[in-house]
Amino acid sequence: MLYFSVPLGKLVRRVSRLRGGGSALPGLVVEKIDPGFMQRTLSTLPLGVAVVSGTNGKTTTTKMVVELLESQGLKVFTNRTGSNFTRGVAAALLGDVDWRGRLDADIAVLELDEAHAVHFVNRVPPRYSLLLNVLRDQLDRFGEIDKTAQLLQHIASKTTGTVVLNREDPRVARIADTLDGPEVRYFGLDDSLLSTFPNDDDLRAGPGSPVPALPAKPHADVVLRRVGTDDADFEYDGGTVTTGMKLRGVYNIFNAAAALVLARCIAGNGATPTDHDGLLKALSRVAPAFGRGESLVVDGLPLDLVLVKNPSGFRLGLKSFPAGGYATMVAINDNYADGRDMSWLWDVEFDSLREGGVDQLTGSRAYDMALRLQYDDVAIGAVNPEIAPALAAFIQGAKGKPKRIFCTYTAMLAIRRELSKITTVEVVS
């Protein structure tokens, strides 16, 4: 079985890529004929497996951790965008192993969807896990956010080495109380920045209404102290360092603190001592992942894509990228990968778009978005649920202006596809 499962899987992978197919099929084939393939291959890694999960920011955070570890001279295997399911991990492994099934890497850093991570960790207990947040996302899949928190708790409970938790997210921080095996580390945020992270429980708490008492915060290994326009201050090891940042958006930079904690844990356990300057240098160079605050160039001017998929994310997006001087488009789809439920649009305030208005609305739920903006007194240019003509009209109508598009996941994929016809769009394999 072992002898031909890898070559066969690789063959399926080649054929399916030639056909322009997705990443899951070869993973499915190898899982069927050789169910132990993933576990066996990953268990050979000297530094084990690190899992990154949470509702928001997995892709960019995973990318950061990978680049930080590579700056320390480690060989890292990772799963790229769109394959954060068990089957996708197997498919990604097929691409990286040699014909005899050997993986040349020190560690695997894997982005895993909350629900699929549960199955994955049952088969491959990770040495490290990094749990980012539990935002009100994907309620149509999980029903309740408390349920999502339970999924993350399960990942933590299967972790053999170190669990890295978000000190500022009560549902994530609370996971520490349920663990007795793994070591727990935290990343944190300066109190002055907390207000920029409206948590879902506070969305509608009015001023003056009593706030439930919070327990004292645990010590965090890395704390984000300040976010500037293109730099940030992190505190760790008793000192504060300032580093340049290519990433934009407070939430991305907060996740940089998470990536630093995990990378420091892993590199600290490796053969070579941690090179802190190298880590910071690598951090300052990390570019946003696929569609997450990407800046492209159209007609010689920037076009920013901001991925939005839940109320906190949309609020942060609006806060992080001021509307002034920009032409704005919003693209809202309600396909499975976006979440079918549109309720969350009503928990975002759009006042910040009032001044300039929104030039174009598109996506399968463009009219829901129009209705939402109407109730916030935001002027609307045009509405067209079809993405291709809407994008063309937006670009045509906004000549001479930088542009920004807030989009859900599948809308982002469609927009990138259209943009690739007129500009160079980063290609992710």
Added chain:
Amino acid sequence: MSKGTIRVLQLYPRDMNIYGDWGNALVLQQRLRWHGYTPELLEYNVGDEFPADVDLIVGGGGQDSGQLVIQDDLLSRESTLKELAETDTPMLLICGMYQLFGRFFKTRTGSVIPGIGVLDVETHGTDERLIGNVSVSSPEFGDILGYENHSGQTTLGPGVRPLGATPKGTGNNSKDGQEGARYRNIVASYLHGSLLPKNPAIADFLIRTAVERKYGSFTPGAPDDHYATLAREHAAKRPR
């Protein structure tokens, strides 16, 4: 010049607002303005003093944990809320608040969470989660569009009538094809999405009854429902 002030109270927005229920309060506020009235938005959370002179009440859905947090406080307000209901105060109760305004919620494990009994309904927790886009055909409001996400299943007693039947989606429970409950000026429903933006007929019913109750008669304005109509048409075409 304003035709008058209407005080809209949100019940437990801190703990019972998980499905965009804020949208319902926002819509009432804006439509009151569009109809020429002045909205005054109030909120009531656990431990607050209950405001006087409330004209319209909205309550939302929460997680099971949110329901536990508000349970005792809600029971302590039973007589106030019953009196408001019996004197025809319009109320919109979504999901969790719909359940707790009923007689009881019996959980899957058999424990009984008492409700305040404003509505003659009872709810039983199940392992089945009812999730997806819904359309309801209502004799009173026409087609109602929204989204449901609940595991509690509600059965209506003779003291209430259903809001409508569900050609798409499940509604109150997986058995009788009915959605929501109507009693006096109360509209109770499992639909969010939020309910009111895409269903202005219900918003205007709540506004009209609030104004009539307070001022004797209602003179409507002319809100622009162009986008609401298009959003409804598109929502009706989306798969479950």
